[in-house]
Amino acid sequence: MPTVKVGLELELEIIRIIYGGAGLARHEGCAIFVPFTIPGEKVRARITRLRPGWAQAKLLAVTRPSADRVEPPCPWFTRCGGCAYQHIAYPRQLTIKSAQVEEALRRIGKFAAPPVEPALPSPLDYGYRNRITVHIEPPDIGFRGTDPRQVVDLNRCLLAGHAVNAALTRLRAKRAWRPGPATLRANPEARGFRQVNDGAAEILAAVVVGMAGSGQVLVDAYCGSGFFAKKLRSSFTRVIGLDWDDQSIQAAGQDAEAHEDYRRGDTAELLPAALGPAATTVVLLDPPAQGLDPGVIDTLLRARPARLVYVSCDPATLARDLSRLASGYQLLRAAPVDMFPQTASIETACLLAASPN
Ligand SMILES: C[S@@+](CC[C@H](N)C(=O)[O-])C[C@H]1O[C@@H](n2cnc3c(N)ncnc32)[C@H](O)[C@@H]1O
Incomplete structure (x- = not known):
């Protein structure tokens, strides 16, 4: 009988970060996914969802932090569904991402030695987005949460550039909001698809x-x-x-x-x-x-x-x-x-x- 069950609290060691952002740990043959962790960390986590062979867990405490752990600057981090890595120093985010590409090419693509290069950094690691799409569910305006049933009400996004956040401030000041998605752009005249960063x-x-x-x-x-x-x-x-x-x-x-x-x-x-x-x-x-x-x-x-x-x-x-x-x-x-x-x-x-x- 597997001992992993919903509500169980476990001490876990994070092996790697899977594509999607969660840390992978193992316990009695069960893969356990713990968001907001870093490889090598020891954490205390509570099982929140159990499926055959794998489980999801909520991070309760980091008992052995990684040297790459940093203070997330956004007050909505972990509640907002937009960011997954604000707790990880930027250079480490890059090595995690190239490792994920390599892992996908090996496991799904069946390439024995995929020629994956080190990830190239963005010139800006915050304030880089030239557009965002917020969801309007009065009285809330913001992004879908880590719980996707919720919209996290926020008045700025640290990933967005100044002009985009100014557009968000203007939208929030309006009296009548139409529920649904609203895209806010640094350049509202731009038409068609445009890269975000x-x-x-x-x-x-x-x-x-x-x-x-x-x-x-x-x-x-x-x-x-x-x-x-x-x-x-x-x-x-x-x-x-x-x-x-x-x-x-x-x-x-x-x-x-x-x-x-x-x-x-x-x-x-x-x-x-x-x-x-x-x-x-x-x-x-x-x-x-x-x-x-x-x-x-x-x-x-x-x-x-x-x-x-x-x-x-x-x-x-x-x-x-x-x-x-x-x-x-x-x-x-x-x-x-x-x-x-x-x-x-x-x-x-x-x-x-x-x-x-
Ligand atoms: C990721 S965007 C890339 C756009 C462009 N390469 C760029 O860098 O700005 C994908 C584009 O594919 C288009 N698209 C999606 N499915 C398509 C299809 N089946 N046939 C033609 N265009 C498609 C979308 O309209 C969108 O412009």
């Missing part, structure tokens, strides 16, 4: 530009407003951007040069016709968190463009897709970029080269 986005773009190199045809699949395509247009004879969002495609088209072509529609449908000769085509893939449609993977394996650059915001779907591509592509680099300091999210840019047939 401008400084880290430039670092990611520099990595992507280096990986994409140059050639005849660049297909920027999931191009948004053309953030990457614009930086690469001088290196390719033709640039084709694909996105199903009308506003993004309109924004991308606004300053398009003669050799750029932005097409609205589903990538799975538009990709086959967009590809140029295999040997001189580079495909950039920046899908949402759910990753690539199987149809996109089939097209790539069939047409075998020379080089792929895959930008992902979810290591698990990235690892799944890379393993599906492994029959036709070799993974050369996986470069995590910390787009979202203090949170559990990770952005990773990967370079793949077509294997000889």
